[in-house]
Amino acid sequence: MKISIFANDSEKSAAIKQQLNKKLAERHFIFDDKNPEIVITVGGDGTLLSAFHHYADKLDQIRFVGVHTGHLGFYTDWRDDEIDDLIISLQSDNRQSVSYPLLDVAVKFRQTNKIQQYLALNESSLRRVGPTLAADVYIGGDLFERFRGDGLCVATPTGSTGYSKSLGGAVVHPDMPVLQLAEISSINNRVFRTISSPLIISPNDWVTIIPIALAHSEELLLTVDSSYYHMADIEQVSYKVSKKKVHFAKYRHNGFWNRVKDSFIGDEP
Incomplete structure (x- = not known):
């Protein structure tokens, strides 16, 4: 061995x-x-x-x-x-061995159409650097809501006990290969409305976040587990349950x- x-x-x-x-x-x-x-x-x-x-x-x-x-x-x-x-x-x-599901993260850039791939064990979040984030949120290819707030977090089942839990998310058993989408300080008033509740996403669906009203040079902050990335010119970020898994003896x-x-x-x- x-x-x-x-x-x-x-x-x-x-x-x-x-x-x-x-x-x-x-x-x-x-x-x-x-x-x-x-x-x-x-x-x-x-x-x-x-x-x-x-x-x-x-x-x-x-x-x-x-x-x-x-x-x-x-x-x-x-x-x-x-x-x-x-x-x-x-x-x-x-x-x-015992296996846990993982999260695929795909960042597409506007001008180059380049796609940057990441893999998360716990979670990934997207935030705006400075003002609040405005973004259209798609689930399974269909527009779900227009979000306004500090950001959005997508977690795996094992990641549900971490940052996602602090956002009010449910604790999800890792036998369920699902994603959990949670809002970070969303704005809800007579003008702006969101679901204001964490969502459990089927493994057959995916989540796509499309930032709106951003200048090309304006940065967003993407986190993948404990790593942080400042990125400009992001067209969209997509999340789905990965085909890969992590295995423990x-x-x-x-x-x-x-x-x-x-x-x-x-x-x-």
Whole structure:
């Protein structure tokens, strides 16, 4: 089995990575950072997000395993004091995995017709730099509304527990390969009206956001997970459920609702 260890820059994560390197080498695992079969992340959910984007072009051949050095995250199943147990699981690996849906993001530019593609594990948002954003929102090719406000966010089911939740979105189980569209501070009065509610979008549909009343040189801010892009001359941004998925090694994968409870509710009083 070919393994890569992807750690953040903290002192604690570096120490755990060193332990893993030593113990895995003693058991004759192969280290391969270019074409791994298992990627072990050491840190937190942010570290796993970084690893996901680093290996985005190899997702069909990789399973991820997360070791957390802080509090339990949504993508990290193992504590830093369970390294020996993790190695035993790696030795008895049966190639089982659990998979989560991803988000395709396509940005089309007005003057060149060029299309820039991105892939998101959690969410993507579109905002105007400065004044409020005005945009026509299409669902499945049909005009749904003309939005005015700070911006719009499209999230995956696993991303529904993050920024989307803070916008009033529902928490969606990742077995449902859907998108969730949420408004960011929409303007609603006698002149401007929006649905003012998060929407769950079928995997057979897609969301297209077409900014209006923008000068060619005016910038929009596109976010894809933790990355930010300032872009001018955007004609439209389209979102759909990706054909790709992210895969996690299913050794003792913590159930989704247990993760939600641990993160937001904690132990019962």
